[in-house]
Amino acid sequence: MTREIVDLEKAEQSLFEEIMAVILYLNKNGIELSAVREMIDMKVADAFNQYPKLSDAYDKENRN
Numbered sequence: 001m002t003r004e005i006v007d008l009e010k011a012e013q014s015l016f017e018e019i020m021a022v023i024l025y026l027n028k029n030g031i032e033l034s035a036v037r038e039m040i041d042m043k044v045a046d047a048f049n050q051y052p053k054l055s056d057a058y059d060k061e062n063r064n
Contacts, residue, residue, distance in 0.1 A: 019040065026036045 022040070023033070023036050026039075027033055
């Protein structure tokens, strides 16, 4: 396996574990699963919408 694939698999597993922790915490504290799903969907969509702007800012800050 290439290093990129290994890194991607690690990132995927880490994201899965983080999402599961949030789902479990919120649901066990009384938030309906449908509301948790909607919140996560909204945040993922927002992250993709903000990515171009944040990527450009990151590139400007990290240019040598």
